[in-house]
Amino acid sequence: MYEMSLELSDADLVLRIGQGHDPDAESEVCRRMGPRIRLYGLRHLRDHAAAEDLMQQVLIVVLQALRAGRLRESEKLASFVLGTSRMSILEIRRGTQRREKLLEQFGPEALIPTSSWAPRLDHERLHGCVQGLKERERWVIVMSFYDEKTGADVARFLGVSEANVRVIRHRAIHLLRRCMGEGE
Numbered sequence: 001m002y003e004m005s006l007e008l009s010d011a012d013l014v015l016r017i018g019q020g021h022d023p024d025a026e027s028e029v030c031r032r033m034g035p036r037i038r039l040y041g042l043r044h045l046r047d048h049a050a051a052e053d054l055m056q057q058v059l060i061v062v063l064q065a066l067r068a069g070r071l072r073e074s075e076k077l078a079s080f081v082l083g084t085s086r087m088s089i090l091e092i093r094r095g096t097q098r099r100e101k102l103l104e105q106f107g108p109e110a111l112i113p114t115s116s117w118a119p120r121l122d123h124e125r126l127h128g129c130v131q132g133l134k135e136r137e138r139w140v141i142v143m144s145f146y147d148e149k150t151g152a153d154v155a156r157f158l159g160v161s162e163a164n165v166r167v168i169r170h171r172a173i174h175l176l177r178r179c180m181g182e183g184e
Contacts, residue, residue: 014074017066029066030059033081040085045092054092057147058084064157095148122180129179137172144169 008016008028016025037058041051061084065071071080130138139158143149144165151169155162 009075010077011074014066014071014077017063018069018071018074021067026063026066029063029077033062033078034059036078037081037085040082041089044089050092054085054088058088061088061157064159068159125180126176129176132179133172133175137168137175140165140168141172141176 008025010029010032013025013029013032016022017029034055037055038051041054042048045051045054058081062081065080065084071077130141133141136158140154143154143157144151149157151162151165155165158165160168
């Protein structure tokens, strides 16, 4: 592995990943780009945990793009990583602004579920139900509701159509409701 970092340029790594499954090349991209992403995240998010999350999210997106051969100019890997980091931070900020706007509009009491209008959620049971889903269903649910990704983003990530994402999401929600005892 150490020898690979001395031998191969970023462009060579991109080409190797694009040609097929190459875990060594993927690991090397992560080793080279991870610290850069983390530093960029620290600079812009000012939070270590958020910077770590950003690094993981960006590396997943970058590796998926490289595997699919979507980087046209292989020598511009660092620029692609920076652009992906920048776009990810913008998405994070948009989500934060959207939540703050809703808080202003509806007030903090709108975030606190009361027994009169919302049942108390059994988080452990929900966790078990989500873990019981198939991997693709789990990705769609997590990316849609936790990461707040659009159907198009989820479709690109999974390499399926948006219509397929909607079908997977619908079926997964149905399974979660049944698992939680609501669909009976």
